[in-house]
Amino acid sequence: MPDPQRHPFLQGLSKHRGAPPTVIVIFGASGDLTARKLIPAIYNLSHDNLLPPDFYLIGFGRKPVPDEEFRGHAGAAIREFSRRDLQPEVWSRVARNTFYLAGGYEERAAYDRLHALIQKLETQAGRELQSLFYVSTPPSVFRPIIENLGAAGLASRHLGTPIQSKVIIEKPFGRDLASARELNRVIAGVFQESQVFRIDHYLGKETVQDLLVQRFANAIFEPLWNRNYVECVQITVAEEVGVGTRGGYYEQSGCLRDMIQNHTMQLLALTAMEPPVSLDPEAIRDEKVKLLKAIQPLAPGDGGDVARAQYAAGLAGGQPVPGYLEEAGISPRSATETFAALRIAINNWRWEGVPFYLRSGKRMARRVTEIAIQFKCPPGTLFAGAEQYNLAANTLAFQIQPDEGSTVLLNAKIPGLETRTQPVKMHFRYATTFGSNTPEAYERLVLDAMIGDGTLFIRGDETEASWRLITPVLEHWQERQREGLDAYPAGSWGPKAAEALVAPRGHEWRKP
Numbered sequence: 001m002p003d004p005q006r007h008p009f010l011q012g013l014s015k016h017r018g019a020p021p022t023v024i025v026i027f028g029a030s031g032d033l034t035a036r037k038l039i040p041a042i043y044n045l046s047h048d049n050l051l052p053p054d055f056y057l058i059g060f061g062r063k064p065v066p067d068e069e070f071r072g073h074a075g076a077a078i079r080e081f082s083r084r085d086l087q088p089e090v091w092s093r094v095a096r097n098t099f100y101l102a103g104g105y106e107e108r109a110a111y112d113r114l115h116a117l118i119q120k121l122e123t124q125a126g127r128e129l130q131s132l133f134y135v136s137t138p139p140s141v142f143r144p145i146i147e148n149l150g151a152a153g154l155a156s157r158h159l160g161t162p163i164q165s166k167v168i169i170e171k172p173f174g175r176d177l178a179s180a181r182e183l184n185r186v187i188a189g190v191f192q193e194s195q196v197f198r199i200d201h202y203l204g205k206e207t208v209q210d211l212l213v214q215r216f217a218n219a220i221f222e223p224l225w226n227r228n229y230v231e232c233v234q235i236t237v238a239e240e241v242g243v244g245t246r247g248g249y250y251e252q253s254g255c256l257r258d259m260i261q262n263h264t265m266q267l268l269a270l271t272a273m274e275p276p277v278s279l280d281p282e283a284i285r286d287e288k289v290k291l292l293k294a295i296q297p298l299a300p301g302d303g304g305d306v307a308r309a310q311y312a313a314g315l316a317g318g319q320p321v322p323g324y325l326e327e328a329g330i331s332p333r334s335a336t337e338t339f340a341a342l343r344i345a346i347n348n349w350r351w352e353g354v355p356f357y358l359r360s361g362k363r364m365a366r367r368v369t370e371i372a373i374q375f376k377c378p379p380g381t382l383f384a385g386a387e388q389y390n391l392a393a394n395t396l397a398f399q400i401q402p403d404e405g406s407t408v409l410l411n412a413k414i415p416g417l418e419t420r421t422q423p424v425k426m427h428f429r430y431a432t433t434f435g436s437n438t439p440e441a442y443e444r445l446v447l448d449a450m451i452g453d454g455t456l457f458i459r460g461d462e463t464e465a466s467w468r469l470i471t472p473v474l475e476h477w478q479e480r481q482r483e484g485l486d487a488y489p490a491g492s493w494g495p496k497a498a499e500a501l502v503a504p505r506g507h508e509w510r511k512p
């Protein structure tokens, strides 16, 4: 594997962007996300010298925990979950400025204590600090946290300056259109939109950002990127894991809310949107919203545009695994879908008549996220009809994860004295070209929020546009419960019901 420090292709790629002096406050400090993602992200930013010299971290949680113990937990989280090993000298730079504050999320006085602590840190630093509030709690307390940040004057600190307070909101952002609107309303009562950073961690993935570059920095794609040349687009977000220990959460969520409404729709928006007028965050987000608004309402009934299913017992990694209904914390009558697929029609000049197929599921054949643009077949005048011509539709596939890269499927002549053809693949792989030391999504997202760059975050109107599309489907499924819910064996590519979405146009799901 090439050494990323020395690799010639990496020269000039790093653009050191400075974050202002900052205190990050994590609400939900003892949660899983904090240990698995946030603390390791902060550690790696420190490792890469991307944290400002005056950087402070405050964990906020219900349980009283001494500072020293919180630092210990954080160190253990880095050892277990960071992509790099813990180097004591790197961690100690962060650890010595790490504190813990105990308080109830609904306890107004706790926010005054928090404000006092931030002021104390400002005195200690001898300068003003930007406050970045990271709301990583269950959604039931999003509202009191936001309102209390407002009431304690924390939301308006240094307002109107580059170090104005900022808030990062974790998913799930609402559970339908009405709740997402209500949450946006609560947030707008306290923060200006420029202070708000709604997370979709898929946008932090290196390959998702690369989509913009691939599309708009390469002139060869644009002429083909439309209904004249594209036959269909398939977006797959498949997971090999099952629901694991998250049954309680998942039962309330299901695949459509958990993966499609957010991650998969974001991939769709970036794939199908018009070129933005600039790389300005608002210019990009305007185009995404425009695209989401051009999607036709989905027909949820039988023979409609959606399919749902639950995994049954099957195999994962060659080992037998139970079905969803046998998993811990799952009701034996659960109607929660672990797989969902949509057929989307985009009503605009570029995409009229091109189906976009989206699917996501747990316990599928393998973990893969892929966007595949399938082009129209060439006219069958020359190489068609005869057995020696084995042809496939040209396909450009972006592998978002794992094995990041892209592949173009072409037809080529098999060497020999007769003309026989076969589909071949042309690959670009991140790991071979750039080395494999790619930052984790949360590193990028935490850094961008500190800098105040909202490009990779979801704007309020974007969340609503996506929920507007999905909510009628959720309501339909809620009414029908298990009626019309299909099943698929764990370790497969999904249910029969999904085939029915692509069959009418003679398409087939890929097996990426």
Ligand code: BG6
Residues within 6 Å of the ligand: 171, 239, 258, 259
């Ligand atoms: C989360 C979902 O948003 O994304 C999980 O809640 C899912 O259910 C996860 O497993 C997948 O993320 P990644 O980055 O592993 O593809």
